[in-house]
Amino acid sequence: MYLELDRLSKQFDGKYAVHDLSLGLEEGGLLCILGSSGCGKTTTLNMIGGFLKPDGGRVLLDGQDITALPPERRPVSTVFQSYGLFPHMSVLQNVTYGLKFRGYSRAEAKEKGRRYLSLVGLAERENARIGELSGGQQQRVALARALIVEPKLCLLDEPLSNLDAALRVRMRGELKRLQRELGTTMVFVTHDQEEALILADSIAVMSEGELLQLGSAEEVFRHPANDYIASFLGLNDIVWKDDGSVLKVIRHGEKE
Amino acid sequence: MKSAGAIQKNTEKRASHDVLFSLCENAADKLILLVLLGSVLLFILWPIACIALRSLRGADGGVSFAMFGTVLRQCGESLRNSVFVGVFTAVLSTILSLSAALVCATARGWKKTLCMIIMLVAMVSPPFVSSLAYIQLYGRRGWITYRLLHLSLNPYNRWGVILMQSISFVPLNAMFLSGILEKLDEGSLRSARDLGASGGVILRDIVLPLIRPATLVCLLLSFVRSLADFGTPIIIGGRFSTLAADIYLQVVGYSDLEKSSAMNMFLLIPSIVFFFVYRALMRRSDRLTDASRTAQTELGLLLPHCGAMGWGMIALSTVFFVMIVLQYGCVFLSGFLKSTKGVYSFTLQYWDQLWRIGSSTMLRSVEYALIVSIAGTVFAMLFAYYMDRRRIIGRSLFDCLATLPYMLPGTCFGIGYILAFNHAPLKLTGTALIVLANMLFKQLPTSTKICTASLALLPEVQERSARDLGAGRLAVLRDVVFPALRPAFLSCFVYNFTSSMTTAGSIIFLIDAKRQLAVFKLFDAVYQGDYALASLIASVITVIVLLVEGLAFLITRKGENRRVSRT
Numbered sequence: 001m002y003l004e005l006d007r008l009s010k011q012f013d014g015k016y017a018v019h020d021l022s023l024g025l026e027e028g029g030l031l032c033i034l035g036s037s038g039c040g041k042t043t044t045l046n047m048i049g050g051f052l053k054p055d056g057g058r059v060l061l062d063g064q065d066i067t068a069l070p071p072e073r074r075p076v077s078t079v080f081q082s083y084g085l086f087p088h089m090s091v092l093q094n095v096t097y098g099l100k101f102r103g104y105s106r107a108e109a110k111e112k113g114r115r116y117l118s119l120v121g122l123a124e125r126e127n128a129r130i131g132e133l134s135g136g137q138q139q140r141v142a143l144a145r146a147l148i149v150e151p152k153l154c155l156l157d158e159p160l161s162n163l164d165a166a167l168r169v170r171m172r173g174e175l176k177r178l179q180r181e182l183g184t185t186m187v188f189v190t191h192d193q194e195e196a197l198i199l200a201d202s203i204a205v206m207s208e209g210e211l212l213q214l215g216s217a218e219e220v221f222r223h224p225a226n227d228y229i230a231s232f233l234g235l236n237d238i239v240w241k242d243d244g245s246v247l248k249v250i251r252h253g254e255k256e
Numbered sequence: 257m258k259s260a261g262a263i264q265k266n267t268e269k270r271a272s273h274d275v276l277f278s279l280c281e282n283a284a285d286k287l288i289l290l291v292l293l294g295s296v297l298l299f300i301l302w303p304i305a306c307i308a309l310r311s312l313r314g315a316d317g318g319v320s321f322a323m324f325g326t327v328l329r330q331c332g333e334s335l336r337n338s339v340f341v342g343v344f345t346a347v348l349s350t351i352l353s354l355s356a357a358l359v360c361a362t363a364r365g366w367k368k369t370l371c372m373i374i375m376l377v378a379m380v381s382p383p384f385v386s387s388l389a390y391i392q393l394y395g396r397r398g399w400i401t402y403r404l405l406h407l408s409l410n411p412y413n414r415w416g417v418i419l420m421q422s423i424s425f426v427p428l429n430a431m432f433l434s435g436i437l438e439k440l441d442e443g444s445l446r447s448a449r450d451l452g453a454s455g456g457v458i459l460r461d462i463v464l465p466l467i468r469p470a471t472l473v474c475l476l477l478s479f480v481r482s483l484a485d486f487g488t489p490i491i492i493g494g495r496f497s498t499l500a501a502d503i504y505l506q507v508v509g510y511s512d513l514e515k516s517s518a519m520n521m522f523l524l525i526p527s528i529v530f531f532f533v534y535r536a537l538m539r540r541s542d543r544l545t546d547a548s549r550t551a552q553t554e555l556g557l558l559l560p561h562c563g564a565m566g567w568g569m570i571a572l573s574t575v576f577f578v579m580i581v582l583q584y585g586c587v588f589l590s591g592f593l594k595s596t597k598g599v600y601s602f603t604l605q606y607w608d609q610l611w612r613i614g615s616s617t618m619l620r621s622v623e624y625a626l627i628v629s630i631a632g633t634v635f636a637m638l639f640a641y642y643m644d645r646r647r648i649i650g651r652s653l654f655d656c657l658a659t660l661p662y663m664l665p666g667t668c669f670g671i672g673y674i675l676a677f678n679h680a681p682l683k684l685t686g687t688a689l690i691v692l693a694n695m696l697f698k699q700l701p702t703s704t705k706i707c708t709a710s711l712a713l714l715p716e717v718q719e720r721s722a723r724d725l726g727a728g729r730l731a732v733l734r735d736v737v738f739p740a741l742r743p744a745f746l747s748c749f750v751y752n753f754t755s756s757m758t759t760a761g762s763i764i765f766l767i768d769a770k771r772q773l774a775v776f777k778l779f780d781a782v783y784q785g786d787y788a789l790a791s792l793i794a795s796v797i798t799v800i801v802l803l804v805e806g807l808a809f810l811i812t813r814k815g816e817n818r819r820v821s822r823t
Contacts, residue, residue: 049724050723050724051720070278070723071720071723071724072278072723072725072726072727072728072731073278076724078720078721078724080717080720080721081717082715082717083717083721084715084717084718084720084721085718085721086718086721086722086735086736086739088739088740097722097725097735098725098726100726100727100731101725101726101731102726142721145721145725146724146725149726
């Protein structure tokens with residue numbers, strides 16, 4: 001396995017936020033951690049990113065134990081829910097910030113920054129300030145900034161939750177395209193079943209700090225391991241394509 | 257793909273430095289933290305501990321409470337006077353401050369601007385100025401009492417002290433209260449009006465209860481400041497003396513450190529007790545107001561529509577503003593007027609005098625203030641950051657220590673420094689360093705508060721992003737934290753500069769006779785009755801501070817304009 005979480009645990013005030021979590025992900029795959037709020041998914045992400053020290057267990061990436069490394073030395077980058085963009089820097093400065101610590105010359109960094117900006121469709125906005133951008137554009141900057149350092153693993157913490165519904169659907173497609181194009185391994189945290197279903201190669205369903213089920217999108221949705229998962233997922237009717245991917249999701253209550 | 261190969265190489269080159277670099281950065285990070293915490297222990301806790309230890313030292317070197325008995329016997333009357341003045345000053349000053357703050361918060365247009373300007377000038381002017389003006393205006397030969405009303409009153413008594421202290425504490429108190437008023441939830445005021453409450457009722461039922469903890473804080477602060485103030489009783493107390501004035505005379509006259517330590521304990525203990533009450537009150541005040549809101553330009557309330565209480569407040573603050581304007585007008589004028597047989601004429605002769613004796617002193621004051629402003633601001637920024645964003649063992653203890661000087665009487669803090677740094681290996685007495693350190697740490701509570709407030713606007717996720725992308729702890733400080741604190745830097749700088757130019761109490765015992773500061777030239781001039789020279793020094797200090805504030809304001813506005821024009 002490329003990414004391996006080995007019996008990760010984390011307690012807050014004597015209560016397990018994450019308990020004995022083990023899972024694995026192949027290189028180039030996109031894993032969704034799915035669960036309602038408070039299920040421990042963000043805690044898990046923070047432990048992979050290095051922002052929280054696990055109480056027990058290990059994080060292995062590409063055969064290396066990274067559990068003890070601080071965030072700045074992990075080959076992992078994150079797209080935060082609120083993006084965490086630097087408002088005092090321009091778009092290009094934001095995107096190329098991580099290259100500063102990777103031995104790039106200014107010219108190289110600029111060139112690569114422009115390439116990634118055009119990859120997310122923001123080539124003309126390189127000199128704009130963060131405050132001038134719309135929510136969707138900020139989202140793209142955050143994505144470009146995380147991907148430009150060519151991380152072995154990219155983490156996304158509910159990155160679409162701050163966008164309005166139509167934009168969310170569009171960004172979903174774009175994210176999938178970028179991931180395929182760059183072949184980046186990604187872990188994506190969400191509470192939105194539809195998002196998980198459409199984006200993920202594999203889905204990990206969590207509840208109360210524990211992993212309930214890990215499998216491909218189709219497995220998890222077609223054969224939920226228990227009643228809780230069934231009721232958590234069972235809000236939608238799904239029209240499957242023959243290859244196991246999703247053709248259409250019909251939300252209950254929508255006229256279709 | 258060629259460029260990708262080159263970049264790959266670069267990445268590897270950097271990676272080999274990585275471990276070493278990261279170790280160094282971590283070490284530097286720890287070192288900064290150690291210096292910050294160590295300085296707080298050394299320059300705040302240790303001097304205070306020294307006072308307590310010295311006051312308990314008996315004649316034979318053992319522990320003894322004998323000195324307290326002596327102090328109580330000899331200074332009992334001063335102690336009672338201190339409490340008497342403190343209580344009256346606290347109440348009077350709080351009522352005045354509350355009125356002035358409400359007038360400032362509810363006034364509109366030019367009236368608001370005028371109020372703010374008067375407050376600003378009053379706040380940046382050096383101490384002793386109100387006493388100086390008091391003598392000039394209401395003294396035996398006062399412009400108002402003698403020349404205008406043909407009275408010959410003796411102004412040197414306890415009521416003069418109370419009045420002058422009350423007035424000179426108002427600007428600071430009122431600024432503090434307006435800060436709280438700005439944070440009141442507009443929604444509660446609106447809904448009260450919506451439910452049919454009139455202005456007066458809103459004031460009584462909503463506004464005053466919401467700012468009650470802050471009002472109590474005002475009372476406490478005024479009381480402690482009154483206890484600590486030695487200048488006013490010395491200048492206009494006449495035969496009426498307070499404990500702080502006694503301490504001053506004791507140290508300057510007899511250099512009896514045991515006795516003055518014991519005397520200081522009577523100021524120190526109540527201030528520390530009040531300090532904890534203050535913290536509890538501030539926490540309660542924060543719960544009552546909407547701390548997240550930045551500023552609200554005006555309170556949706558008009559004082560004239562607030563019934564008798566509203567008019568009372570307007571009347572009181574009008575009296576206050578008129579007195580302040582008279583005071584500063586008088587101080588400013590007396591620097592340029594010469595009296596020959598009761599007839600005044602314009603003169604510049606005091607300028608020559610000032611130039612002869614005061615120019616180097618004035619320069620030194622500015623120089624010290626600049627050093628403290630820069631060093632203190634950087635220290636406060638780092639301290640606020642490490643306290644706010646890092647999980648440090650004993651954080652609440654350090655936080656508490658760093659806020660303590662806020663309530664500490666200046667003389668206590670000064671004497672603590674003499675006791676703490678009088679012998680090797682920490683022999684600092686007589687140096688400029690001890691004065692600078694004293695100013696810096698006396699001002700640390702407010703500096704830290706300014707920086708913490710600004711830091712609260714910086715989402716932690718920005719720091720995380722930077723680290724996530726490879727920035728070490730110091731790079732995060734440089735690239736994310738310091739840029740975000742830029743507005744705080746300026747206000748912190750201005751605060752430190754103003755305080756350093758006008759502070760007196762805590763450094764009066766630390767100043768070397770060869771390295772005088774302008775404030776003490778001012779004190780000497782007032783004390784010796786050289787009012788014209790004193791007025792001139794006071795005016796020059798005020799003008800310098802106002803210039804620096806104006807400059808800082810312009811820089812801020814320019815920065816904002818640039819940011820706006822880019823967007």
